[in-house]
Amino acid sequence: MPNNNTSIVIPTYNERENIPELLERIHRSMEPSGRPFEIVIVDDDSPDETWKVASLQPDSDRVRVIRRQDEKGLATAVLTGIQAAKYDIVVVMDADLQHPPEKIPELVSRVQNGADIAIGSRFAGHGALEGFSPSRRLLSKGAGLLARTLFREIRSINDPESGFFAFKKSVIAHANLSPVGYKILLEILVQGDYTTVSEVGYTFDKRENGVSKFGVKNAVHYLRHTWSLFLRSGEFHRFWKFVAVGGVGAILNLAVLYALTELGVFYLLAGVIGIEAGLLSNFFLNRSWTFSDRGTSGLRYTLTALYRDHAVRVVGVVINLLILYLLTSLFGVYYLTSQLIGICVAMVWNYGGNQWWTWEPTS
Ligand code: GDD
Ligand code: MN
Numbered sequence: 001m002p003n004n005n006t007s008i009v010i011p012t013y014n015e016r017e018n019i020p021e022l023l024e025r026i027h028r029s030m031e032p033s034g035r036p037f038e039i040v041i042v043d044d045d046s047p048d049e050t051w052k053v054a055s056l057q058p059d060s061d062r063v064r065v066i067r068r069q070d071e072k073g074l075a076t077a078v079l080t081g082i083q084a085a086k087y088d089i090v091v092v093m094d095a096d097l098q099h100p101p102e103k104i105p106e107l108v109s110r111v112q113n114g115a116d117i118a119i120g121s122r123f124a125g126h127g128a129l130e131g132f133s134p135s136r137r138l139l140s141k142g143a144g145l146l147a148r149t150l151f152r153e154i155r156s157i158n159d160p161e162s163g164f165f166a167f168k169k170s171v172i173a174h175a176n177l178s179p180v181g182y183k184i185l186l187e188i189l190v191q192g193d194y195t196t197v198s199e200v201g202y203t204f205d206k207r208e209n210g211v212s213k214f215g216v217k218n219a220v221h222y223l224r225h226t227w228s229l230f231l232r233s234g235e236f237h238r239f240w241k242f243v244a245v246g247g248v249g250a251i252l253n254l255a256v257l258y259a260l261t262e263l264g265v266f267y268l269l270a271g272v273i274g275i276e277a278g279l280l281s282n283f284f285l286n287r288s289w290t291f292s293d294r295g296t297s298g299l300r301y302t303l304t305a306l307y308r309d310h311a312v313r314v315v316g317v318v319i320n321l322l323i324l325y326l327l328t329s330l331f332g333v334y335y336l337t338s339q340l341i342g343i344c345v346a347m348v349w350n351y352g353g354n355q356w357w358t359w360e361p362t363s
Contacts, residue, residue: 006030006037006108006166007085008093011077014046015095016053017209023057025101033105039063040084041095042077050095074163074213075179075187075225082172091166092184093120096207099164103202107166116171116194119157119185120164122204136214143222149352150226150235151190158199160186167194176232181221182214190233241290242351245282253278283309286354294359304362312353320346 008026012019023039030037039062043051051067066084068077078092089111093099103120110118132140144161147154154160165185171192179187189197230236253274260270283306287296296305323342327333333341 004089004112005035005087006089006091006104007081007087008037008039008091008104009078009081009085010039010041010093010095011074011081012041012043012046012050012054012095013072013074013213014048014050015210016046016048016050018096019050019053019057022095022097022101023054023059023063025097026104027059029102029104033108036087037062038086040066040081042066042068042081042084044072044077045069073180074182075184078184079177079179082169085169088169089166090169093164096210096212098205098207100202100205103164103200104166106200107164110198110200111166111168115196115198117165117167117188117192117196118198118200119159119162120202121157121159121162121199122202139219143219143226147186147226149355150230151186151233152355154186154189157189157197160189164202167192178228178232180225180228182218183222183225186225187229190229238290239351242286242354243347245285245290246347246350248285249278249282252281279310279313282313287359291354291359296359301362305358308358309354312358313350316346316350316353319349 008030010022015022019041026039041051041054041063043054043065045051045067051065054063055065057063064084066080068080071077071080082090082092089108091104091107093101093104099120107118107120140161147160161183162185163182167188171194172188174193175188175191177187177191230239255274256277257267257270257274260273261267265273286309287302287305296302320339320342323345324335324338327338327341328335
């Protein structure tokens with residue numbers, strides 16, 4: 001029986017100075033609703049003894065502290081907290097007050113009102129990433145683009161990397177979760193079962209006490225995490241289907257060129273027909289196999305997708321030729337090596353185009 005009460009999961013590492021104000025502000029924001037809630041702090045055996053400070057706080061029957069001594073890491077700490085949570089709605093937030101506790105009731109009420117996941121999103125636009133250096137901003141943008149290309153389900157979400165969100169525990173009941181690093185929400189969005197996501201804007205405050213644990217190793221963790229999600233989510237499988245279909249297209253292209261030329265057709269014309277045969281084979285195989293989950297049918301849709309796919313792949317050919325030229329003539333690379341690199345880059349381009357555009361619904 002869903003009870004609609006809330007467990008607030010907070011990972012901590014060296015946050016002792018932030019604990020008193022954090023707990024006080026959570027209490028003040030949660031109390032008016034009168035609903036039961038609990039706070040689950042998951043501390044990775046902080047040298048500053050955050051675990052001890054937290055368990056000595058007043059109202060300690062509502063606050064549970066889990067001290068992990070065997071494992072470290074934000075995302076797995078959050079998972080530990082979620083597993084320990086006793087209520088059906090779980091809120092995840094940082095301890096350093098960069099996530100305003102005053103926003104929790106709004107996140108929770110979105111879930112109570114039907115959203116499966118409610119995300120606290122750092123405001124879109126400028127000034128949103130307060131306290132982020134330009135390099136971290138750029139990194140964050142690039143990482144976001146990569147994830148959005150691979151995982152379509154997060155494309156319409158403004159802040160899939162947020163560390164501040166609420167969700168129904170049922171979302172992850174059957175999910176295979178195995179995050180690395182920081183991005184627990186990304187993991188839940190790609191692997192969880194849900195239909196409705198709602199976003200609540202908030203300002204990511206400056207950290208007043210303690211230091212961020214974010215560092216170069218987080219960028220590495222992020223890439224490892226994205227890669228592992230790529231494998232586990234089935235998107236890797238999709239990519240290989242796309243490559244295999246491209247291989248079939250290339251063979252067909254050569255076969256048509258050969259057959260028509262042998263039959264007496266001028267080789268350049270035969271080449272054009274061969275290329276088009278390859279494009280059509282790619283298109284129809286991708287439609288019924290690689291991207292069969294995109295619910296693509298109807299004549300109008302097919303024509304639009306066909307046009308889009310051609311547009312994408314023509315640009316792909318230009319990219320391929322450009323790389324062949326630049327690497328060979330400007331950098332002295334052996335022309336076959338240049339071409340191989342060109343083919344790979346064009347393939348990534350084509351895949352991106354298919355993911356972002358070709359198989360999207362027509363408006
Ligand atoms: N248990 C545990 N173990 N907690 C950790 C660890 C760890 O290894 N590393 C960090 N934390 C805790 C911190 O104590 C803090 O409460 C929270 O996780 C966030 O850590 P910060 O180091 O302050 O992260 P940030 O401010 O750079 O980034 C945060 O906010 C972003 C925007 O919402 C993170 O939540 C990001 O995931 C998020 O994108
Ligand atoms: Mn922080």
